[in-house]
Amino acid sequence: QVQLVESGGGVVQxxxxxxxxCAASGFTFRSYGIHWVRQAPGLGLEWVAxxxxxxxxxxxxxxxxGRFTISRDNSKNMVYLQxxxxxxxxxxxxxxxxxxxxxxxxxxNSGFDSWGPGTLLTVSS
Amino acid sequence: xxxxxxPPSVSVSPGQTASITCSGDRLGHKYAFWYQQKPGQSPLxxxxxxxxxxxxIPERFSGSISGNTATLTISGTQTVDEADYYxxxxxRSTVVFGGGTKLTVL
Numbered sequence: 310q311v312q313l314v315e316s317g318g319g320v321v322q323x324x325x326x327x328x329x330x331c332a333a334s335g336f337t338f339r340s341y342g343i344h345w346v347r348q349a350p351g352l353g354l355e356w357v358a359x360x361x362x363x364x365x366x367x368x369x370x371x372x373x374x375g376r377f378t379i380s381r382d383n384s385k386n387m388v389y390l391q392x393x394x395x396x397x398x399x400x401x402x403x404x405x406x407x408x409x410x411x412x413x414x415x416x417x418n419s420g421f422d423s424w425g426p427g428t429l430l431t432v433s434s
Numbered sequence: 435x436x437x438x439x440x441p442p443s444v445s446v447s448p449g450q451t452a453s454i455t456c457s458g459d460r461l462g463h464k465y466a467f468w469y470q471q472k473p474g475q476s477p478l479x480x481x482x483x484x485x486x487x488x489x490x491i492p493e494r495f496s497g498s499i500s501g502n503t504a505t506l507t508i509s510g511t512q513t514v515d516e517a518d519y520y521x522x523x524x525x526r527s528t529v530v531f532g533g534g535t536k537l538t539v540l
Contacts, residue, residue: 344529346477354469354477354520356529368527371435404476415527420467422488424476 311335311423313343313405318428325395329428331388331405339383342408344421345390347401357403360388361412395432402427436525438532445538452508454535456521459502464523466504468497471534472517480519481506513539 317329331343345357358379360367367379378391388405406421438458446452456466469477479488481497494509504523508515516539521532 346529346531353518353534354471354522354531356531359529370528406477415524416465417524418465418482420469420479420482420522421477422479424478426476 311407313407313423313425315403315405315425315428318403318430320431320433321395322434323396323432326391326393327395327430329390329392329403329430331390331425333386333388333405333407336407338386340411342410342412343381343388344406344408345379345388346404346406346421346424347399348404348427349398349401355401358390359408361410363412366412392430395430397432397434400430400432402429436523436530438521438523438530440519440521440532440535442533443536443538445540446508446511448513448539449510452511452515452537452539454506454508454519454521454537456504456506456532457502458504458523458530458532461504461523462499462501466497466499467522468495468504468506469520469522470515470517471520477520508537511537511539515539 312334314332342361344359358369360379360381376393381388404427405425407423409419468481470480471477480491480495485497496507518534520534
């Protein structure tokens with residue numbers, strides 16, 4: 310069955326960097342887009358980034374562009390989120406989620422059909 | 435930036451119909467999706483853009499969209515439906531979530 314599992318969270322100090330990982334299994338990984346979505350404690354969902362099938366096409370939330378980098382390795386069924394210069398407000402549960410589309414440049418006609426359990430990143434001094 | 439507006443909370447009695455709205459500029463010209471999130475769990479897609487349900491989602495969940503508003507309707511609401519609900523759409527090539535609505539069934 311479709312499975313997404315995030316890892317790499319933990320407690321880090323402001324200004325440091327961290328890489329989160331999303332391991333996928335149970336489907337033809339290279340045929341799907343993968344998103345990162347985060348949720349600060351007690352708050353709502355915030356979209357972070359998407360990477361499409363070809364490891365090249367990617368988009369970011371404007372507020373995070375420049376500090377966060379999404380990448381994927383189709384040979385390993387992995388998606389990564391590199392987070393740099395972390396701030397206290399980056400504290401959140403980070404989820405990866407599957408997009409049923411191989412690629413759509415916007416106006417995608419499908420929601421995110423599978424989510425991982427999330428990994429908690431805490432940025433604190 | 436593009437914003438989606440949801441009411442913070444909605445209350446419904448068991449067996450009644452719950453309606454949760456999501457408003458955004460020209461939302462009727464976009465696709466909108468709804469997610470359910472229970473405490474300590476990951477979000478779960480409950481409706482596709484056309485209101486159809488993913489496999490395993492009960493028939494009591496339906497979605498519609500018109501004008502600037504998307505609506506999630508839960509018919510015959512059950513206590514197990516108590517959760518946070520989020521709408522989602524696309525703005526050009528980026529994703530937007532609504533702020534979420536806490537549905538209370540009592």
